[in-house]
Amino acid sequence: xxxxPGPVQSIERAAAILRLLARGSGRLGVSEIAGSLGLARxxxxxxxxxxxxxxxxxxxxxxxxxxxxxxxxxxxxxxxxVNELRSRAxxxxxxxxxxxxxxVRIGTTLDGKVLVVHHVFRPDDTLQALDVGALxxxxxxxxxxxxxAYDANAMAALQDTPLELFCRRTITQxxxxxxxLVEVREMGWAAEVEEFTVGEAGLAAPIRGQGGxxxxxxxxxxxxxxxxxxxxRPKPTLVTYVRDAARAVSxxxxxxxx
Amino acid sequence: MVERYVMSVDQGTTSTRCILxxxxxxxxxxxxxxxxxxxxxxxxVEHDAMEIWRNLERIAxxxxxxxxxxxxxxxxxxxxxxxxxxxxxDRHSGRxxxxxxxxxxxxxxxxxxxxxxxxxxxxxxxxCGLPLxxxxxxxxxRWLFDHTPGLxxxxxxxxxxxxTMESWLIWNLTGGxxxxxxxxxxxxxxxxxLMNLTTLAWDDDLLAFFDVPRAMLPDIRPSTETYGRxxxxxxxxxxxxxxxxxxxxxxxxxCFAPGEAKxxxxxxxxxLLNTGTEPVRSTHGLLTTVGYxxxxxxxxYALEGSIAITGALVQWFRDGLGLIASAPExxxxxxxxxxxGGCYIVPAFSGLFAPYWRSEARxxxxxxxxxxTKGHLARAVLEATGWQTREVVDAMNADSGLAxxxxxxxxxxxxxxxxxxxxADVLDVPVIRPMAAETVSLGAAYAAGLAVGYWADxxxxxxxxxxxxxxxxxxxxxRRETEYDCWRRAVERTFDWMKPGNT
Ligand SMILES: Nc1ncnc2c1ncn2[C@@H]1O[C@H](COP(=O)(O)OP(=O)(O)O)[C@@H](O)[C@H]1O
Numbered sequence: 001x002x003x004x005p006g007p008v009q010s011i012e013r014a015a016a017i018l019r020l021l022a023r024g025s026g027r028l029g030v031s032e033i034a035g036s037l038g039l040a041r042x043x044x045x046x047x048x049x050x051x052x053x054x055x056x057x058x059x060x061x062x063x064x065x066x067x068x069x070x071x072x073x074x075x076x077x078x079x080x081x082v083n084e085l086r087s088r089a090x091x092x093x094x095x096x097x098x099x100x101x102x103x104v105r106i107g108t109t110l111d112g113k114v115l116v117v118h119h120v121f122r123p124d125d126t127l128q129a130l131d132v133g134a135l136x137x138x139x140x141x142x143x144x145x146x147x148x149a150y151d152a153n154a155m156a157a158l159q160d161t162p163l164e165l166f167c168r169r170t171i172t173q174x175x176x177x178x179x180x181l182v183e184v185r186e187m188g189w190a191a192e193v194e195e196f197t198v199g200e201a202g203l204a205a206p207i208r209g210q211g212g213x214x215x216x217x218x219x220x221x222x223x224x225x226x227x228x229x230x231x232x233r234p235k236p237t238l239v240t241y242v243r244d245a246a247r248a249v250s251x252x253x254x255x256x257x258x
Numbered sequence: 259m260v261e262r263y264v265m266s267v268d269q270g271t272t273s274t275r276c277i278l279x280x281x282x283x284x285x286x287x288x289x290x291x292x293x294x295x296x297x298x299x300x301x302x303v304e305h306d307a308m309e310i311w312r313n314l315e316r317i318a319x320x321x322x323x324x325x326x327x328x329x330x331x332x333x334x335x336x337x338x339x340x341x342x343x344x345x346x347x348d349r350h351s352g353r354x355x356x357x358x359x360x361x362x363x364x365x366x367x368x369x370x371x372x373x374x375x376x377x378x379x380x381x382x383x384x385x386c387g388l389p390l391x392x393x394x395x396x397x398x399x400r401w402l403f404d405h406t407p408g409l410x411x412x413x414x415x416x417x418x419x420x421x422t423m424e425s426w427l428i429w430n431l432t433g434g435x436x437x438x439x440x441x442x443x444x445x446x447x448x449x450x451x452l453m454n455l456t457t458l459a460w461d462d463d464l465l466a467f468f469d470v471p472r473a474m475l476p477d478i479r480p481s482t483e484t485y486g487r488x489x490x491x492x493x494x495x496x497x498x499x500x501x502x503x504x505x506x507x508x509x510x511x512x513c514f515a516p517g518e519a520k521x522x523x524x525x526x527x528x529x530l531l532n533t534g535t536e537p538v539r540s541t542h543g544l545l546t547t548v549g550y551x552x553x554x555x556x557x558x559y560a561l562e563g564s565i566a567i568t569g570a571l572v573q574w575f576r577d578g579l580g581l582i583a584s585a586p587e588x589x590x591x592x593x594x595x596x597x598x599g600g601c602y603i604v605p606a607f608s609g610l611f612a613p614y615w616r617s618e619a620r621x622x623x624x625x626x627x628x629x630x631t632k633g634h635l636a637r638a639v640l641e642a643t644g645w646q647t648r649e650v651v652d653a654m655n656a657d658s659g660l661a662x663x664x665x666x667x668x669x670x671x672x673x674x675x676x677x678x679x680x681x682a683d684v685l686d687v688p689v690i691r692p693m694a695a696e697t698v699s700l701g702a703a704y705a706a707g708l709a710v711g712y713w714a715d716x717x718x719x720x721x722x723x724x725x726x727x728x729x730x731x732x733x734x735x736x737r738r739e740t741e742y743d744c745w746r747r748a749v750e751r752t753f754d755w756m757k758p759g760n761t
Contacts, residue, residue: 028632031518052518062325081584081586081587081590083586083587083588083590083673083674083675084584084586084587084588084592086586086673086675087584087586087670087673087674089694090672090673091285091695091696094693094694094695094726095284095285096691097693097724098282098694098724099284119724119727120693120726120727121726121727121728123693123724123725123726124724125724125725128725130675130727130728130729132675167536224373243680
């Protein structure tokens with residue numbers, strides 16, 4: 001049998017702190033928490049700082065006491081506000097558009113679809129319309145494939161709905177989509193070549209937040225002949241631009257390892 | 259071939275930033291350091307000029323090393339700076355005399371009242387294009403004289419020097435006490451209340467009015483010109499441009515033709531309109547200021563609408579009221595409702611700037627009913643920025659006789675789509691965000707690169723400008739008028755709140 005590690009002590013202690021804070025009505029100081037749980041003050045402080053960093057506890061500025069954080073109450077919903085995601089990504093999205101010469105979009109998951117939360121025009125000053133707020137099909141776009149690849153729930157939500165056909169090359173078989181997503185996870189980026197619109201292609205990479213959680217996808221899209229080589233494979237320099245930009249945003253969001 | 263870059267320094271209100279740009283105007287590396295804000299008394303805001311200089315000493319070499327570059331790869335350095343902030347320093351020791359007094363500081367308000375009551379006070383606006391207000395530099399110098407024994411004498415003998423941040427940094431970069439060059443550029447000089455707008459020189463009558471000795475003042479130079487070479491920090495690098503930050507943003511947005519305007523949305527917001535080579539005197543509460551001067555060419559003037567509180571209202575909503583956790587969440591909250599529910603917020607926190615210039619006004623929230631939720635308040639917060647822009651644009655159109663056709667925007671608030679759409683709606687013109695978010699830094703880099711021939715001409719710079727996003731007006735005209743009327747009535751209710759003696 002494989003080696004099964006024992007419980008992680010610091011997680012047990014963090015859980016105890018949360019239970020303690022949830023139990024009382026008021027706020028507790030570090031010493032009170034350390035005293036109640038029989039922890040060294042320094043240990044309790046370290047745990048509290050980490051919990052504060054992820055938003056599970058909050059510290060009152062005046063008294064220095066701790067209470068449960070707002071993030072705990074909305075655990076299932078917004079981990080990162082989409083408008084904040086846009087603010088944090090805007091400089092890197094601009095730089096990606098300038099380097100690649102293509103339109104940039106950032107997407108998050110909404111009801112099994114991709115919600116466009118940010119859009120930078122292709123830098124050629126042609127007439128383009130802002131499509132922030134638009135919904136794109138997840139299985140037929142690079143942004144969507146990234147979001148599906150790193151979110152089991154979004155993938156599950158797709159199981160019951162038939163995959164709509166947009167072009168000859170649209171993936172409509174769940175099995176095939178599953179294989180494509182495995183590949184996305186292996187490569188760390190996704191491509192879509194004429195699967196949504198004839199003549200168009202897209203590339204995307206994940207934006208990660210604290211702890212590596214994927215909070216969105218960032219990518220470029222444009223004419224196949226600009227994004228791909230003559231054999232229809234994504235150009236490596238463009239892939240690098242997209243991945244670097246998504247990584248830069250991730251670093252700003254506190255995803256240290258990416 | 260070795261890649262060459264242009265470096266810009268943006269010495270801002272809260273931080274100093276150093277950016278390397280490549281020939282395409284694209285950002286290559288960025289370093290940044292915040293400095294401490296000192297609030298010794300209510301209404302007072304100070305910076306430590308030495309701390310700011312040390313920050314530059316640190317971030318400039320860092321920006322080079324991030325890009326793997328050496329100083330000889332820097333074609334030129336351009337500086338953009340927070341405007342009006344006043345530094346006095348000792349020419350011999352190189353030490354600042356006390357802390358720098360920041361543009362937001364209102365300690366000179368009674369001095370301003372006193373000066374405004376003088377019979378020849380009208381001369382000020384005629385000569386320098388600015389209203390008498392605490393916002394500008396000259397009254398601060400006078401205040402420092404009045405409160406520091408012996409300072410006036412040291413200034414008269416030229417032992418103590420005056421400058422805004424670009425003067426201080428250039429003096430230090432070029433050697434400090436050891437032969438430092440003491441200069442300012444026309445755009446910064448145009449914010450002191452001491453420069454004659456037509457001659458672009460210090461004006462004796464203004465100097466006498468504010469009691470500022472000529473011996474302490476820097477030489478006024480064009481915005482782009484090789485002022486000298488750095489002897490420290492970036493040895494050998496040519497210092498080739500200086501501009502006030504808002505003028506730098508005008509340049510970075512490539513508003514080179516009369517009638518072109520930009521608005522930068524940050525803590526406050528500043529709309530500048532290029533009016534060409536003749537200064538346009540405002541009769542609608544705007545400032546007349548220098549936009550830029552390229553080398554020996556005639557200066558290009560601008561009309562400016564300065565709004566004190568825009569992003570700062572969002573910050574207050576976050577920190578003062580605690581209704582949101584981060585500034586961008588204001589949009590999320592505002593989108594939970596359809597409209598403002600009849601509620602308006604006028605953020606006259608320290609009076610109103612353009613176009614009213616009423617220092618006795620204070621902020622209000624009107625139209626409160628039990629129907630109002632925090633969502634409506636969030637809408638009202640964002641709408642306040644829209645309506646304040648509209649008032650400034652109306653004044654611009656009236657003063658210039660031109661009707662604004664589109665507004666180029668930049669700054670942190672341009673990430674807010676709801677706000678940008680609202681601005682397009684209330685102005686009834688398209689709102690356009692360019693691809694370079696850092697327009698202040700880009701403008702300083704452009705000006706410096708132009709001075710040394712790194713970029714050939716203004717047309718070349720224009721080609722680097724690309725549209726990143728555009729919002730088109732879609733509000734029903736009837737609704738726009740009704741709402742504007744409500745806003746104006748709300749503004750009137752802020753007037754005359756402070757009475758003499760109740761500060
Ligand atoms: N998404 C947003 N919506 C509204 N206001 C915002 C948003 N993001 C940032 N802000 C505001 O913009 C300001 C920061 O913009 P920035 O250009 O960095 O300003 P400054 O250079 O004056 O510090 C802050 O006052 C903040 O409240």
